[in-house]
Amino acid sequence: MNKRGKETRKQIKKCACSLFAEKGFKQVTMKDICDAAKLSRGGLYCHYESTRQIFQEIIDDMTSEQDNEIDLRIEQNCSAVTILDEILNKYENEMLDSQGCL
Numbered sequence: 001m002n003k004r005g006k007e008t009r010k011q012i013k014k015c016a017c018s019l020f021a022e023k024g025f026k027q028v029t030m031k032d033i034c035d036a037a038k039l040s041r042g043g044l045y046c047h048y049e050s051t052r053q054i055f056q057e058i059i060d061d062m063t064s065e066q067d068n069e070i071d072l073r074i075e076q077n078c079s080a081v082t083i084l085d086e087i088l089n090k091y092e093n094e095m096l097d098s099q100g101c102l
Contacts, residue, residue: 009047012037013061016054025055 001009015036019028028051034044048054066087073083 005047008039008043009057012039012044012047013054013058016051017058020055020058025051 012033016028016033019032019036023032030041030044030048030051033039033051033054034041037044048057070083070087073086
């Protein structure tokens with residue numbers, strides 16, 4: 001995939017993530033995402049087949065980011081307790097921020 005395609009997918013996921021956080025997964029349609037990302041339906045469907053596929057990729061990205069953070073903290077010789085506390089604090093903050101997070 002070229003750079004432009006990657007940037008488009010990134011924009012789609014950013015818009016979709018905001019919609020999922022605001023409305024909930026089941027309430028978001030591909031049309032909602034088209035409107036938010038300012039794409040035609042064909043433009044969106046060129047990148048994704050469904051809201052589920054977009055949602056899954058967002059979750060995969062989050063999981064990968066968390067894995068990278070854990071690996072970094074392990075390399076820094078942080079204790080397991082510290083790493084777990086950081087993860088739990090992050091999840092707690094995300095749950096309290098219903099507007100900005102899934």
